[in-house]
Each structure stands twice: as structure tokens, then as C-alpha cells.
Amino acid sequence: MAKATLEQWRMFKAVVDHGGFAGASAAVHKSQSTVHHAVQKLEAALQIKLLEVKGRKAFLTDSGKLILRRAEFLIEEATKIESVASTLSEGVESTLKIAVDEVFPHTILYQALAKTSELYPLLKIDLVESVLTGANELLHNSVVDLAISSIPIYGISCSTLCDIEFIAVAHKDHVLHQQTEQLNFRDLKLHRQIVVRDSATHTSHNDGWLGADMRWTVSHLRNSIDMVSQNLGYAWLPKTQIAHLIEDKTLVPLNLDQGTTRTLNLYLMCNDNDRLGPAAQEFKEQLTALTNLAS
Template sequence: MAKATLEQWRMFKAVVEHGGFAGASAAVFKSQSTVHHAVQKLEAALQVKLLEVKGRKAYLTESGKLILRRAEFLIDEASKIESVAETLSEGVESTLKIAVDEVFPQHLLYQALAHINELYPLVKIELIESVLTGANELLTNAAADLAISSIPIYGINCHTLCNIQFLAVAHASHPLHQRSEPLTFRELKLHRQIVVRDSATQTSQDEGWLGADMRWTVSHLRNSIDMVSQNFGYAWLPSEQIQTHLKNNTLKPLNLEQGTTRTLKLYLMCTDNDRLGPVGQAFTQQLLSLCNNEQN
């Protein structure tokens, strides 16, 4: 039998977060005496002093700091259990939000969505285009149920989808194509590079080699392709998305000493697979199957 209740742990955490019993009282919608009594019962049950009150402020003891770290994990897990139960009780989810890195092959995405439409025609699908860590941020902030990203998040459900090949290219008439010898990165620095900006707002990183002194930064991959196709600069672009430009010789691969091609691995992620409803589960299974068949 547990010595403390989940409600007591939540009140204890609220006191710490709000700096005292008055602030905690307002946050948890309980009287100040109720919150104070709950913490006292918690300390008595554990036989450990958790807080020291100085004036109107409550401070964690050293033991309290250790206990709080464990309590936060307990509270978080309880919240997840409640979310899973809510999902199960509601049945089929009404909306599925998917954050997708722009480099992911669209034909695979559309095939997976077509499959979902057949199974659940009334479900709303929200696709959110992202770049680099943008999908991660949306998933972490619960703005997306699933995320397709090139940067895996440690500690959550993460499935490998596919590898994307990038090719260093420029317009066929670009000066970089006039040299017969392989190009060095030093020579690349003398020309404009088109870079795709990370769509994350909190932590971001731009896409590609960033050594160029002249650089234009854009928000979407399609802008980068358009600019390179119109001879505004060079870039590393997904080879699958520029096949038409390569076949009609609008774009040509750069003759680099090294690094002409590079490979990016994409992942499908969700924070908790148990919290996905049947639509999210079906989409995950179908997309993994499509990617697996594509590679075999």
C-alpha cells in the first residue's frame, strides 16, 4: 500500500513551482490549509522533511530535491495513463496531426494518407510542413501526434523510415561548371549558396554546408530548388525532387573533390505509441510498410 497519494504529490509539486502555499492553493484550486495539510501528511508518511518555510516562501530541502525528481516522473506517468485512457474511451480520433520534413518523399506520404482515407474517411488530417528540428519541436510541444524528422529524439518511439540522398547541384550555366578540375570547398566559398532555414522557433540549425561567404537563406525546400534552377546559386538538394531538372539538364551535379552527395536518414516518431488512436496506429503501420517495400 502506497504511503502517499498522487494528489499529495501534485500539491507538493505545486508548492515548489509557485514558491509557497498561497500560490499553490490558487494553482490547484484548493484552500491553502488543504495544501498545507497534504504536504504535512506527505512528510509524516515518508518521515522526511521536504520543505523549509521562510517567511511566505517554501524552499526544498536536499531530501526534498531528490524526492521531487522522482515525484515529477510519477506525476508525468500518471498523466500519460490518463491520456491513454481518454484515447481508449473516445475510440477513433477525429483529427490526426502529422509534422513532416519537406524532404520526405511525397508519393509515399500520399499513399499512406490514401490508405487512411479508405479506412477512416471522416477523420481530419493536418499536415504541417517542417524543416530539420521543426517537426521535433511540434511533437515535443504536443502540436503534432506524429513527426517525420531527420533528427531522432532520445527516449521516445522512433522508427527508421528511409534514406534521402542529397546532391550538390547548380544551374547548367553556373560558373562552377566551367572548371575541369574537381572543386574544393574553398572555391565554393566564392559563390552564393542557397540554404534552407530550420523551421523550429526555439532551437534551430540551417541545412547544408554553411561555409559560403555569400548565402541566401529560405524557409522552404521548394524555394531553394526554384532559386538554384534560376541560377541564383548552388545547393545540396534531394536528388529525388530534382530528377526532372537533372534529366532536362537545367541542373547539373557539381564536380566536387568530396561531398557531392550525402545521405540523410528519416525517422517516424511519436512521444507515446500507446496514446495513438487507431488512425495514428494505422498510418504508422502503412507508412513503415511502404518505406520498407520501397527499399527492397
Template sequence: MLKATLEQWRMFKAVVDAGGFNQAAEQVHKSQSSIHHAVQKLEHALGLTLFNNEGRRVTLTESGELMYRRACFLLEEAHKIESVANSLTSGIETYLRIAVDIIFPTEMLYEALNKVSQEYPLLRIELMETVLNGANTLLKGGEVDIAISPFSYDNGFSEDLCDIEFIAVAHPSHPLHSLNRTLTLADLKSFRQIVVRDSSADRKADSGWLGAEQRWTVSHVRTSIDIISQGLGFAWLPFAIIKNQLEDGTLKPLPLEQGGLRKSIVHLCFADGDRLGPAARAFIGELRYQTMSLPDAPSLSDSQ
């Protein structure tokens, strides 16, 4: 038989998170005496002292720090169990939140969303466009149910969804094309590179920055395409997104000696598959199907 209850662990965690018994009482809407009593019963049941006695200041003992980490995990798992039960009770979910990196082909995304909406017409979808670490940050924070990210997700499920091919491009009139020779990465560093900023709050990276002396940083790949189409810089851009610009000659691949083509794996991520409803599962299945037809980038020799 368990020595402690979930409610006792919840009161213990509340005291730590709030920074004291008075503060915890306000946050959980219970009397200070009831929280004291719950924590004392917990300490007695475990045979451990969880808090140092320092007057009004609340600090954890070494044992208390270990128990706090375990309590956080225990309460999170309990919350997950209730969420799964709610999903089973309610049946089909009515709301689906998705974070998708801007490098993912929009046509495939829209087709997958449309198919799911046709199957579940009452489903409301919230789509958040992100860059680099942004999608997984939202997933980790519980703000979305599914993330389509260029990074794997360490705290839940992650699978390789597809490869996205990037091509180094510039407008045909850009000075780099006027050199009329095979280019090296050193050649590029003398010209302006357009990079996309990480949408995560941490802002850990800029997408594909070469280290060029000049750079413009933007928040969306569409802005990057507009800038480069006007001859104002170069960048590595996703082939599936710039296919039309390559075909009509607005953009032209740079004749790089090496590195003209790059690949990035896009990952399908979610925290807990048991908490996904039928609509979310249908979306995932349709997404997998759509990515089977992702076009390959042409070889640079064929496009020059």
C-alpha cells in the same frame, strides 16, 4: 501500501511550479489551507522535510528537489495511463497530428495520408512542416502524435524510416559549371550557398551549411529550389524532391571530387506507442510501405 496519494504529489508539484502556496491555490482552484494540509500530510508520510521555512518564499530542501523530480515522472506516467485508457474507451481516434521534415518526399507522404483517410473517413489530420530539430521539438512538447525527423528521438520510440539522398546542384548556367573541371569543396566556398533554417525554436542548425562566404538562409526547401533554379546559388537538395528538375535540365549536379552525394536518415518517432490509435498505426504502416519504393539517386558520373 503506498504512503502518499497522487493528489498529494500533485499539490506538492503545484506549489513548486507556481512558486508558492498562494499561487498554487489560484492555479489548481483549491484553498491555500487544503494545499498546505496535503503537503504536510505528504511530508509526514515520507518522514521528510520538502520545503525550507523562509517565510513567504518557497524553496526546496535537498530531499525536496529529489522528490520533485520523481513526482514529475510519477504524474506524467499517471497521465499517460489515463490517456491510454481514454484511447481504449473511445476506440478510433478522430484527430491525428503529424510533424514531417520538409526533406521527406511529399508524394509518399500524401499517398500514405490518402490511404489512411480512405480507411478512416472521419479522421481529421493536422500536418506541420518542419526543418531539422523542428519535428522532434513539437513531439517533445506534446503538440504532435508522430514526427518524421532527420534526428532520432531520445524520449520515446525512434526507428530508421529511410535514407534521403542529397545532391549538390546548381543551374546549368551557374559559374561553377563554367569551370569545366572537377570541383573541390574549396571551390564552392567562393559562391553563394542556399541553406534551410532550423524550424525549432532553439534554431540549433542550418541545413548542410558548408561555410561559404555568401549564404542565403530560407525557411523551406521549395524556396531553395526556386532560387537555385534561377542561377542564384547552389545547395545540396533531396534527390526525390528535385527529380523532375534534374530530368528537364533546370538543375544540374555539380561535378564534385567528393561529397557530391550525401545521405541523411529520416526517423519515425513517437512518444508512446500505447497511446496511438488504430488510425495512427495504419498511417505508420502505410508510411513504411511507401518508403520501400524510394528511388535511388543516380551516380554523378551518369548525370554529367
């Protein structure tokens, strides 16, 4: 039998977070005496001193610092349990929010959404296109329920979804195609590279940039494809999205001595799989099945 209640742990953490009993009282909407009594009971049950009060401030003891780390985990897990219960009691979610890296094949994405909507016709879809760590940021901030990203987040629900092949290309009339010998990275640095900007606001992850002085940075993959198609530079682009341009000879792969193609792994992630509603679970299953079928 546990000696302390979850409510006592929450009040203890509130005192720490707000620097004293007065701030904690306002935060948890309890009287100061109630909060003070809860912490005292917690200390008595554990038989250790958690806080030292100096004036109006409360400070953690060494034992308190160690206990707080465990208490935070306990509170977080309890919050997740309550959230799962809330999801189960509410039934089907009204909106499914998904962040998707732009390189993911659109055809597969749309098919998965369509199949999910067949079962849940009233479900609203909120789709956010992202680049690099943009999807991770949205998932971390709980803006979306699911994220498809090339940067895995460990410690949450994260599964490998598919591999995307990128190929170095330029317009058929680009000067790089006029060289008879194989190109190296030093040759490429003398020409303009088109790079897609990381869509995250608090991080910056430049994947595949070679340090070219004439770099042009764009916000969307489609801008990069358009610019390369108009002979404004070279870039590594997803092969599935430019296959028709390679087939009609608008774009031609660069004759590199190494690194002509690159592979990017994509992952399907959510903060807690148990907290997803039935529509989100259905979408995950459909997306995974269709991706496996296409590979």
C-alpha cells in the same frame, strides 16, 4: 502498499511550483488547510522533512529536492496513463496532426494518408511542412501527434524511417561547370549557395552550409530548387525531387573531389506511442510499410 497518494504528490509539487501554500491552493483549487494537511501526511508517511516554511514561502529541504525529482517522474507517468485511458475511451481521434520534413518523398506521404483515410473517412488531416528541427519543436510543444524529422529525439518513441540522398547540383550553364579540374569546397565558397532555413522558432540548425559569403537563405525546399534551376546558385538537393531536372539536363551534378552526395536519415517520432489513437497508429503502419517497399 504505497504510503502516499498521487494527490498528495501533486499537492506537494504545487507548493514547490508556486512557492507556498497560498499559491498551491489556488492552482489545485483546494483550501490551504487541505494542501497543508496533504503535505504533512506525506512527510509523516515518508518520515522525512520535505519543506521548510519561512514566512509565507516554502522551501525544499535537501531531502525534498531529491524526492521532488522522483515525484515529478511519478506524476508525469500518471498523467500519461490518464491520457492513454482517455484516448481509449474516446475511440477514434477526429484530427491527425503531422509535421513532415520537406525532404520526405511526397508520393509516399500522400499514399499513406490516402490509405489511412480509406479506413477513417471522417478523419481530418492537419499537415505541417517543416525544415530541420522545425518538426521537433512542434512535437515537443504537442502541436502535432507525429513528426518526421532528420534530428532524432531520444527518450521518446523514435524509429528510423528512411535515408534521403542529397546531391550537389547547379544549372547546366553555371560557371562552376566550366572548370575542367575537380572542384573542392574552397572553390564553392566563391559562389552563391542556396540554403533552406530551419523552420524552428527557438533553435537554428544550418545543415550543409559551407560558410559562403553569398549565401541566399530560403524558407522552403521548393524555393531552393527553383533558384538553382534558374541559375541563381548551387545547392545540395534531394535526388528524388530533382531527378526529372537532372534527366532533362536542366541541373547537372557538380564535379566535386569529395562530398558530391550526402545522406540524410529521417525518423518517425511521437511523444508516446500508447497515447496515439487508432488512426495515427494506422498511418504509422502504412507509412512504414510504403517506405520499406520503396527502398
